[in-house]
Amino acid sequence: xxxxxxxxxxxxxxxxxxxxxxxxxxxxxxxxxxxxxxxxxxxxxxxxxxxxxxxxxxxxxxxxxxxxxxxxxxxxxxxxxxxxxxxxxxxxxxxxxxxxxxxxxxxxxxxxxxxxxxxxxxxxxxxxxxxxxxxxxxxxxxxxxxxxxxxxxxxxxxxxxxxxxxxxxxxxxxxxxxxxxxxxxxxxxxxxxxxxxxxxxxxxxxxxxxxxxxxxxxxxxxxxxxxxxxxxxxxxxxxxxxxxxxxxxxxxxxxxxxxxxxxxxxxxxxxxxxxxxxxxxxxxxxxxxxxxxxxxxxxxxxxxxxxxxxxxxxxxxxxxxxxxxxxxxxxxxxxxxxxxxxxxxxxxxxxxxxxxxxxxxxxxxxxxxxxxxxxxxxxxxxxxxxxxxxxxxxxxxxxxxxxxxxxxxxxxxxxxxxxxxxx
Numbered sequence: 001x002x003x004x005x006x007x008x009x010x011x012x013x014x015x016x017x018x019x020x021x022x023x024x025x026x027x028x029x030x031x032x033x034x035x036x037x038x039x040x041x042x043x044x045x046x047x048x049x050x051x052x053x054x055x056x057x058x059x060x061x062x063x064x065x066x067x068x069x070x071x072x073x074x075x076x077x078x079x080x081x082x083x084x085x086x087x088x089x090x091x092x093x094x095x096x097x098x099x100x101x102x103x104x105x106x107x108x109x110x111x112x113x114x115x116x117x118x119x120x121x122x123x124x125x126x127x128x129x130x131x132x133x134x135x136x137x138x139x140x141x142x143x144x145x146x147x148x149x150x151x152x153x154x155x156x157x158x159x160x161x162x163x164x165x166x167x168x169x170x171x172x173x174x175x176x177x178x179x180x181x182x183x184x185x186x187x188x189x190x191x192x193x194x195x196x197x198x199x200x201x202x203x204x205x206x207x208x209x210x211x212x213x214x215x216x217x218x219x220x221x222x223x224x225x226x227x228x229x230x231x232x233x234x235x236x237x238x239x240x241x242x243x244x245x246x247x248x249x250x251x252x253x254x255x256x257x258x259x260x261x262x263x264x265x266x267x268x269x270x271x272x273x274x275x276x277x278x279x280x281x282x283x284x285x286x287x288x289x290x291x292x293x294x295x296x297x298x299x300x301x302x303x304x305x306x307x308x309x310x311x312x313x314x315x316x317x318x319x320x321x322x323x324x325x326x327x328x329x330x331x332x333x334x335x336x337x338x339x340x341x342x343x344x345x346x347x348x349x350x351x352x353x354x355x356x357x358x359x360x361x362x363x364x365x366x367x368x369x370x371x372x373x374x375x376x377x378x379x380x381x382x383x384x385x386x387x388x389x390x391x392x393x394x395x396x397x398x399x400x401x402x403x404x405x406x407x408x409x410x411x412x413x414x415x416x417x418x419x420x421x422x423x
Contacts, residue, residue: 039147
């Protein structure tokens with residue numbers, strides 16, 4: 001981290017954006033990487049030396065031929081791509097009649113994304129920083145998953161002049177105990193029960209014997225909410241195949257909002273996830289197809305949303321696709337599933353560091369289309385984890401940007417006839 005009074009703080013250069021996690025920290029001093037966390041600094045180092053040469057037209061044509069000949073294509077990845085690259089990938093998917101899914105957890109849940117079912121009361125991170133005088137870390141540890149979140153949005157003073165109190169609920173203490181921080185220690189599997197009990201306490205409903213093991217934590221939280229002027233509930237990634245935990249958290253925040261200004265701040269997996277841009281992938285897919293992913297066929301006129309059915313993992317595991325186009329990196333479980341299907345054609349469009357980390361497969365079935373790294377050649381835009389648009393660099397980028405490489409592949413696919421008269 002940079003010291004406020006150091007000479008580096010006064011360097012007159014445009015700050016760089018770190019795309020290692022959904023925080024998209026836009027205050028990184030280029031070259032020296034001051035202000036970057038250890039995870040971000042390591043990502044910058046990994047990207048160094050990954051020179052990219054223009055992808056030969058023959059390689060583009062080979063990839064296009066494989067994609068065009070496939071019976072069913074899956075376009076996935078996306079969460080490491082810019083908005084411009086995701087849009088280009090969606091254009092490609094529509095031409096191929098492909099399925100689209102980023103491989104994230106929400107579209108793999110049986111109930112689908114929480115926001116699609118019951119909505120959500122959320123706010124951006126600056127609103128937490130400026131308004132919330134009570135921050136509840138709900139079964140998450142931003143210090144681990146989003147290394148600079150507390151530094152940038154919780155540690156600064158509120159804009160109202162009120163002291164900010166924090167409460168950590170769950171196994172992780174998050175911060176050192178003190179006069180302004182309390183840890184309500186609950187087991188990791190108590191998130192749903194805790195949310196329902198706190199909701200009952202705020203509503204004045206007697207939860208009965210169910211609250212016996214959690215009475216102290218619920219009382220502490222209820223008192224903290226009563227004393228607060230504005231409440232922010234920070235929630236992390238819920239490892240929940242059904243979607244009950246996100247639903248319980250959303251319901252709790254709505255209940256708190258009936259008695260105090262309140263909002264949720266969903267953080268997601270952060271550095272433990274497989275990309276920094278889940279927000280952008282979800283937003284663009286929702287805008288085009290009406291859902292964040294699990295799109296059975298990319299069609300702006302009426303796409304089918306099939307959660308826990310057309311998600312990337314299930315399509316690959318069931319052998320329902322014979323060509324997969326990965327725009328950016330893939331989650332490890334999906335890469336592992338790909339390894340079980342040696343006849344699956346895989347086209348990877350990513351920077352050299354991501355391509356070199358991909359599992360080794362039969363070269364006949366694997367086509368790599370390298371593009372410039374966002375760490376060394378930033379271009380385009382991304383949405384931060386809370387939806388705020390962040391400019392990385394020139395929107396067009398160079399001929400070797402990810403968006404440009406995807407667009408080249410799409411242009412070549414359009415030039416090829418569809419097999420069997422497929423539209």
